[in-house]
Amino acid sequence: MKKLINEPADVVDEMLEGMVAAHDLRRVDGTEAVVRSDAPVEGKVGLVSGGGSGHEPTHAGYIGDGMLDGAAAGEVFTSPTADQVSELIQACDGGEGVFCVVKNYEGDVMNFETAIEMAEMEADTEVEHVVVNDDVAVEDSLYTSGRRGVCGTIFVHKIAGAMAQRGEDLAEIKRVAEKATENVGTMGMALTSCVTPEKGEPTFDLGEDEIELGIGIHGEPGTERTELMSVDEITDHLAEAVLEDLELETGTEVATIVNGMGGTPLMELYVVNRRLQSVLDDRGLETWDAWVGDYMTSLDMMGCSITVLELDDELMELLAAPAETPGLTVPE
């Protein structure tokens, strides 16, 4: 294994120190949660998320005006503890309550639900949450009952963040976050396995000419292994699976993400986007915004995912609202 690390056991802690040294963030004392340095912000709902590390910039990279107030980082590919999430929630409550965006993994859901009860009991914090399950590849998987939460979560961060920023209350944020979750679908694929710092070798084996379609962001099994195909064939496969799930009418406006898994050059992601936009155009769909980059990664995995979000006027306005975070900036 070749990685830019010291001891594998220290990588999350040292990563968070490096984030705090670069951005306007601070650690919540004694935890591996980080918050905007001026948290809690009064007069708005606090928006938080979290999950296992190794998916950067997810989630702490989306902390800032117009998106998250804080994020809890578990160990690599491991849910943050309920204690840490509860501390995070309390650190982000500026008096209007806290909204949590949770990816659908059993550990994350259980620990966030426990943390929410703890924060309600210990600090009388009002908390609501949404569970994002945008991965159309498989029902039930390693770590998951139901569909996995993957890159569509970043659209939910952006949309719920814009709602919180403009002063909407918990119930309104929940309504819109649930709409975004219902409207979004994602499917991913891998050319290579990721290598976790602790294990130091590939999480799964893929042959020299093999790829895995429908892969999860921790290397969980997908829908099928096939021979290496052209990027156009791969894109068609992913896009068709997502579009079949969303069942969009001709003329629907969408936002898209071509997301890199961490080890794939940006050059290749743009080649995926070329084909994706052509597929959408052929289906009579209108792309209103197209994101291309590493939004939710899986360490050094080579591969990509495609996300499509069905828009309406409300979601468009929220996506276009200003945001200023390390991972995503939307100017006014």
Added chain:
Amino acid sequence: MKKLINEPADVVDEMLEGMVAAHDLRRVDGTEAVVRSDAPVEGKVGLVSGGGSGHEPTHAGYIGDGMLDGAAAGEVFTSPTADQVSELIQACDGGEGVFCVVKNYEGDVMNFETAIEMAEMEADTEVEHVVVNDDVAVEDSLYTSGRRGVCGTIFVHKIAGAMAQRGEDLAEIKRVAEKATENVGTMGMALTSCVTPEKGEPTFDLGEDEIELGIGIHGEPGTERTELMSVDEITDHLAEAVLEDLELETGTEVATIVNGMGGTPLMELYVVNRRLQSVLDDRGLETWDAWVGDYMTSLDMMGCSITVLELDDELMELLAAPAETPGLTVPE
């Protein structure tokens, strides 16, 4: 070789189509150059750059308000032709002339110089340029006489772009771009080789426990091969080489980039940043801004580079000025 591509020969063309589909860009007819869709912008100097492809988001990813007006993309790791650069320059001349930011590689310098003569002769365009040579690792290398131009170029894009945006003339832009070039140093390292689409196998061989210090962004040889070290040791080595070159006084304010080479997880870049900021602090230097991410990549190479820019009030103001591009956004 596993890549998300169709035919290797088509990858640059298809990448550019994917960029144009995602961002507010258009192709210059019949070339592999792209410009902002409203180019040429009247009333300001046009700012352009270019070079071999495979370094994305460099350069086309920095097109937009406050940075570049256009960029020429050569084939992978190959300079764009003088014809294409000349077309680019002419497409970006809104009447105030064009300023070119060129990385110091023999092909790039020769083709930009020829292109500048062509544009001056064919279209009477007034053109100035700067050659960036920030790589402190080696004097002379494969493709280069003198020092190579690497990630410090992005600081020059930002600073010259802010000058152009506020309406400064060619001579003033040249003065400040040269100051930024003199004030910046970079050094990189690789854990693994990159793989070009055409060749389909590693550009150079590195043993299982070997790394290369001082690597170039095309896999050109560096200063030494050593056994794999901890990230703190690697960071110390790179930072010391850059700081020895810059010879900064205690109390100097700097901006830094921890740049990923394309295949390295963002998690690891933050671990590098943690150590870098600690080294700078120990030396009595003041970090005014710290960037962490993939700014100038080398396809799928695993590794990183460290850039340090010595600031003064003028450079600080220009770095802080608004910019809106796919690869870097600075809000007002």
